[in-house]
Amino acid sequence: xxxxxxxxxxxxxxxxxxxxxxxxxxxxxxxxxxxxxxxxxxxxxxxxxxxxxxxxxxxxxxxxxxxxxxxxxxxxxxxxxxxxxxxxxxxxxxxxxxxxxxxxxxxxxxxxxxxxxxxxxxxxxxxxxxxxxxxxxxxxxxxxxxxxxxxxxxxxxxxxxxxxxxxxxxxxx
Numbered sequence: 001x002x003x004x005x006x007x008x009x010x011x012x013x014x015x016x017x018x019x020x021x022x023x024x025x026x027x028x029x030x031x032x033x034x035x036x037x038x039x040x041x042x043x044x045x046x047x048x049x050x051x052x053x054x055x056x057x058x059x060x061x062x063x064x065x066x067x068x069x070x071x072x073x074x075x076x077x078x079x080x081x082x083x084x085x086x087x088x089x090x091x092x093x094x095x096x097x098x099x100x101x102x103x104x105x106x107x108x109x110x111x112x113x114x115x116x117x118x119x120x121x122x123x124x125x126x127x128x129x130x131x132x133x134x135x136x137x138x139x140x141x142x143x144x145x146x147x148x149x150x151x152x153x154x155x156x157x158x159x160x161x162x163x164x165x166x167x168x169x170x171x172x173x
Contacts (some may be wrong), residue, residue: 005032013109024049027109032115033155034110042121043156049128050121058083058128061134073129073134076142084128091145095123097169118165126153 005028013027013071031054039047051056051108061070069078076090086092087108096107100120105111107120128151132150158166 002029002032005029005054012056022107027105027111030111031109037119038110038121041118041159042125042162043158044154046121046125049125050110052128053083053124058086058131060086060131071142073131073142074145086131091142094125095127095146095149096120097172115165115168119163119169120155122153122158122162122166123149125156126150 006025006111008032009028010024010115021119034046035051035054056063060081061068062080067080070081071078072081072085072089072091074086075090076108077089085106097119100106100112102115103111106116108124110117110120112120129152130145130148134142134149150167152173153166
């Protein structure tokens with residue numbers, strides 16, 4: 001497992017400069033530890049969306065070799081539907097608390113404190129679910145993407161701690 005994550009970070013995230021972190025093995029090992037820790041704190045579908053992100057498993061058009069420009073389902077910008085854009089998308093970044101927005105490792109790769117990791121994992125799940133829904137919809141969904149992500153997370157059956165983290169976040173959003 002550690003080697004699979006190390007390969008994903010080394011060949012995908014660090015090679016494509018999605019993260020400036022030079023210690024690849026440390027990042028991948030931290031991701032494995034944080035995902036293991038997270039598995040008992042969020043619903044399985046949230047955990048699955050986060051594992052998929054780390055291992056480049058989101059169903060983007062790029063993943064299926066479709067490089068034609070399409071509007072982003074979050075910001076509406078014309079471009080290639082790929083995880084690299086999603087990690088840089090201004091609309092997705094704006095969903096994270098202000099103190100995390102500039103830190104890709106805390107937003108997407110679970111490098112923050114416990115509450116930050118729970119919150120980031122919930123936002124990633126909402127983004128993943130919205131992205132999946134938009135693939136099957138003929139109408140562009142970018143105009144309502146923020147509300148959709150928030151609603152999708154709000155519909156989850158969360159444990160007490162995750163519910164508290166989400167409620168605190170919503171009160172500042």
